[in-house]
Amino acid sequence: MRRTNWPRLLGLAVLCLWAATALVLAAPARKVTSFQSQVVNENGQSFLRIEIGMNGPIKDYQVKGDGILHPNRLTIDVDRAEKGDVRAEIPLDRQFAKTLRFQDAGKKLRIMVGMRVPANEQNYRVYTLEKDRRNPHRLIIELYGEGGRRGRVAGLKGRTIVIDPGHGGTDTGAVGVGGLREKDITLEVSRKVKAILAHSGVKVVMTREDDRDVYGPTATDAQELQARVDYGSFTPNVDVFVSIHCNAFTSASSNGTATYYYPKTWLDALLAQNLQDAMVEHGDRRDRGIHEARFYVCRNSMMPAALVELAFITNYVEGYLLADEDFQNEMAQGIAEGLANYFAASGT
């Protein structure tokens, strides 16, 4: 009968454990296996999406940007990873970035991107995606251009907001340069506002989603406007009501952005001012300020309400801008940010 040599077996076990640990510590678990970049357009905004594929899950990484020496450099350190066979320097779409560089730095893989704009959190997004049927584990870097990341505004989550695209259906609203109709512009911009708000966690109620009369084609003005007000009245917990319009005047030289309110509470002017400021900041048109007015929708809405006049549809420059998607996006973003600023300022 053979006797088991316990001390020897124990020694062997310790040796195996040591070897296994050393192997795990020494092996860089991940290598870059694929790289692709493409310009993506989402919600009317384009950005550069870079996908770096790796042969293992990407668990720990650090993102650094906005440095003093290289403000446009975005640096991402991926723990326990290495470059592999990928090129050290890859040129990118020049609209968003110059190059991306890979560098092995100790046990980390360092990724450096030379951005067109300062590498602050407004201008990029970094996240990981798990392996799926078609793709490997991926590190995703999204780079935005001038003006930063749009489409989501902080400080709006949980709000309920009524957006009223002015006019519609039989009511074209003002007709401007080149036959441009107010009802079409207000609907386009309102849709963009809705997308941003919905993305920001807001419950959005639209008084119309297409080209129609809200009450009906034969309605009186009061019936039509009351039908819009009713959306606010019959939706629970509405925070604010915003009606979107374009201005018009007999003189083609009139221009600029303005906001109207009815002072039924102190909040109405505060709402108007915040919308006005953010629209002027984004649209960059002349600031015509905020004004008291007896507009039906502002006066009869039970919650704070404002009516914005984006710009003059009868002005050559502004008519052109109102039909331009970039300008529409800017104004929509301004309205969304103005709403967030209003909630912060009002403390409501």
Ligand SMILES: [Zn+2]
């Ligand atoms: Zn109007």
